[in-house]
Amino acid sequence: MKVIQTTGKRKTSVARATLKQGKGIVRVNSVLLDNYNNVFARTRLMEPLIIAGEVSKKVDINVNVNGGGWHSQAEASRLAVAKALAEFDKKLRKVYLDYDRHLLIADIRRKEQRKPNDSKARKSRQTSYR
Numbered sequence: 001m002k003v004i005q006t007t008g009k010r011k012t013s014v015a016r017a018t019l020k021q022g023k024g025i026v027r028v029n030s031v032l033l034d035n036y037n038n039v040f041a042r043t044r045l046m047e048p049l050i051i052a053g054e055v056s057k058k059v060d061i062n063v064n065v066n067g068g069g070w071h072s073q074a075e076a077s078r079l080a081v082a083k084a085l086a087e088f089d090k091k092l093r094k095v096y097l098d099y100d101r102h103l104l105i106a107d108i109r110r111k112e113q114r115k116p117n118d119s120k121a122r123k124s125r126q127t128s129y130r
Contacts (some may be wrong), residue, residue, distance in 0.1 A: 004087050008079030009106050013068030017080035019088055022060030028077055029064060041074035048082035048103055051096065055089045079106060 026033040082103040096103040112121040
């Protein structure tokens, strides 16, 4: 029996997915995907499963995700699940890349740090001329 472990990151969220052969059960933080509260996050997580089709019915996926907000957690989980499925079935890699590049390649954008003596990352302090 083949067990595949992958990770996905988005902003400060980190998702770890474990894939093994089974009946098509997907859990996120020990909650079944069908019972997941946030509809947008659930839809986002189901994208790689729907594209995979029959392959997703043959495996169980367990995802642990922490850090960040609900949106970045959903994106990190989606990335981890897609990576695991692509590793399980090599043919899915091209299908995922054709559909959406961010299913397999992480979005590396992060929050820009604020500068010393300034109020925000890009905004500079106001100067007085009198």
